Amino acid sequence: MWWVLGVVVLAAIFSAYLGWTAQRVERVHARAQSAERALDSHLLRRAAAAAVVAEHLESVELYAAARLALDAEPDERESAENDLTRQLQGVELDPVDPAARALIVSSRRVVLARQVHTDLVRDALTARQRKLVRVLRLPGRYPRPRYFDIVEPVMPPLPSPAPAPASEAMPVQAV
Template identity: 65%
Template sequence: MPGMWWTVGAVVVVGLLSAYLNWTAGRVRRLQDRAESAARALDAHLLRRAAAAAVLAEQRFGVELYAAARMALDAGPQERETAENDLTRQLRVVALDPADPVCEAVIAASRRLALARQVHTDLVRDARSARSRPLVRVLRMGRGREWPRYFDIDDPILVVPADVTTG
């Protein structure tokens, strides 16, 4: 009889360990998927902002803003952060009027971009944290997938002057 309890105990321990490892692998996979999804959403918001800035540059402002917007739209993965930072700097130089629909489109796109960037940063941090745990690394639970990468850009929120008529 005592040998049977050891067998039952061993089966329970193996079962619990298997359940934990399965849960951990699923969590790593889900966090990785969420980080990749956030990266795609961030990319879409970057493209929307650059397109809105290009329209604004064509209608209101000059060549420098248009060139920065085109560079952001056309940049490859290696140049993307630099191009987006240049676009942010160019947008901060121009005086944006929130009453103007074209300016409002750029302002709104910048706000949505800031939120998408924050979500992306949080999810990448969580995915990297999960993948860097010793058990996950030893068992190579993240194999076959690239490490999630941060997208390091300046804060894209634009400062818009307050409306003097409401003051």
């Protein structure tokens, strides 16, 4: 009689572990897809900001690269973004100009979004490689996540805000 109870307990523990594993695989894939959408939106913002800067600078090559990045198909996206990054590295940006400032900020956000995306794709691929996950085909409805390899944009530093005048500074109180 005790062995039946032991088998039932082991089956319950195993099914709880399977449920937890399936939920983890689903959650990490959903997060990877969300990070991919966030990266895509940041890339679109950067391309749009680059198009505005190109119009201000009257740079035909930069504008063409920005338009190609905006209109690229998913399988051509990496090369279009790399071309845009190379064009941006050849342009002298004035951090005081609002359009250039928006481009610098959006480029920095692209770098951050790409790092988050890369980390989540790595986690999803690691979760997929577990033997139990492969045998039971737990990530079944999710496509295999892919890394997005682009050249890291190098942008000039933004000027730091001017310090507040002494009259506006908060007085320090002794505690």
